[in-house]
Amino acid sequence: MSQFPAVKRVSPSPQNALASRVPADNQSGCTSSFREFRRMIGGMRKFARSKWALILLFIPLVIALAVTLPDTFGGGMSGGTLTKIGEREVKGTEVRAEIDRAIRRALIEEQKVISLAEAAQPGGLAERELLSMEYQDTVLAFADKMGIRASAETLKAYLERNQVLTNAFGKVDVASIRAEAQDRGISPLEFEQFLQDFLTQRYVEVAAFSAVNLPDVLSEPFIKYFGETRTLSLARPTPAGIAGVAPPTDADVEAWYNINKERFTQPERRRISALVYTPDDFLDQAPLTDEQVRAEYDASIKLYSTPETRDIVEYNGTDRNSVQGFIDLVMQGLTPEEALARSTGITPIERKVMPEQIEDENYRKFLFELPAGRVHNAPFQVTEGAPFQTALVKTITPGTPTPFEQAAEQVRRNLALPEASRLYEESAEPFRDAAGGQSLEEIGKQFGLPVYNLAPVNAQGRTANGDQAALLVANRDAMRDLFTLAPGQMTTVYEGDNQRSMFRLDEIVPSSILPLADVKDEVRQIVMAERQLAAMEAAANAMVTAVKGGAQFGAAATASKLEALPAITLTREGGQQIDQALVTAGFALKEGEVGLIRGSSGEAWVARVDAIIPATPESTALIRMQMGSQVNQSLQQDLAEVFQRGLQNEVEFKRNEEGITAFFKGMQPQDTAQ
Structure with a gap:
């Protein structure tokens, strides 16, 4: 299993922090392929994005390696308790911190602005985070009751077996641990608590679900049907x-x-007017000087350039040991050419590549993060069954920058978007106030927005020539409401994905039959x-x-x-x-x-x-395998709900409903919180 410099860090994550994406602790370890390594790291990253993630992956080492790191985080988070499960508590500050991380992540990774009000909607991000944390603490409270606990020694073995935060020799790397702890602002004690919680939960879940198999009574009819x-x-x-x-x-x-x-027959159609705006309508209200735009362009020049080109050498070996021997010679101070002359079973392949030429996403990311002039320090496989190899980036040719004059508008937009998004959020209450009694034209004039007059559409949002009105199709609630209104009536204000809108029904066009002509x-x-x-x-x-x-x-x-x-x-x-x-x-x-x-x-x-x-033994085995994962997943989803309810019967589970209501209400703007 190789360790890549670009993937040592653990980054923030999705709803169920302790999902089964991370390998369970077992003596068989995991595959040595590059793909499996990156899959595991990806799982760790996703896993690490919850409240658990602030502590993951670095602690056992406090005890097992006798690492002494300063406790800079202090005593744990404080805040109102939303749910008490056994001796464990889900606190509002923890949930809010996780929500804030998810909102920031959406902005950085997807350029998507999610407001707190949207997150607090029923079934929204905030509720999902709370339910996820309740599930985690329910499992852990049950483990506490039963005396189940992962040891620090097991954690160290787990990291080394899965090659997380390890050095080129497969041992836990203290420097990486310290760097990650410093990045996170987390103490060693909190790291230790987190990792032990993580593996403890996996123990309980694996024990609960490992026996779930596809019953023959379900599989045989499918096999006979699809195997014929x-x-x-x-x-x-x-x-x-x-x-x-x-x-x-x-x-x-x-x-x-x-x-x-x-x-x-042409169905009844309705002629509609719309008032719609997004954060982009506030871009011109975010003051930026030409100097600021130019400075951002210079600082982020790679974002506004064509992809760079890299001259690489891939050293393919007959097996892992041959590649490791070549690497060891380079690490001893030999040049790659000298090490190649003294190695056997190594075939160098030189090529010039751009990102789009590398099909494997993980390998592409690895190559284009690898520093130039240094042979990577561990063997790896690009895909399962591929030859072991290592790689060297000889030279890097930067991409061609888009001229500033051509990129300036996009740079300005990227710089202005955060401020524009803030102004968009602040406009919600004034816009709703204006919507109470004024016409669309008056509201548009007040906010500097145009009123759009749409071609008549049917209940599916299609015009007479079959085109779809994208604005209406994207807002199903507005479509439904508009077909209940009388001419002249207006809808409520709708909040969409960074879009605020309201509509007026202008005319009902009755159903008719197209003439033969x-x-x-x-x-x-x-x-x-x-x-x-x-x-x-x-x-x-x-x-x-x-x-x-x-x-x-x-x-x-x-x-x-x-x-x-x-x-x-x-x-x-x-x-x-x-x-x-x-x-x-x-x-x-x-x-x-x-x-x-x-x-x-x-x-x-x-x-x-x-x-x-009839189905052959070979096709029977294949269909059973394909069905197994799909049916088992469905079964396990159903069983997981029963599992959680069962655990709640075993441990004290008490929700602070008033506190939860107040918590969600506190995330909403004043006009929607009332």
């Missing part, structure tokens, strides 16, 4: 079969329209298509009759102007080489039966089932 294969003989329609179809006359078109005119070409095409499909069906039926009467399949196809195809063997999943509608219809026939089947466009084919083969 069939050999089909097929005959498809040809252009020759429809060559004699006569095009419809104007009289034919008019007659068809008169019978089917209801098909051209507007749809004549479309009707002509429909009539012609129907005639062609009818010709195909007649030819297919004639072939079916002939085959049932004893004619050879291919000869009957030729006589009916169809094309007989080579026999094909397939499962119910079909494949890219055949229309899935044909597969489904073919599997509805009995063995030896010949019949007409239809493709997804309605065209008539002829099929004969030549053989039905």
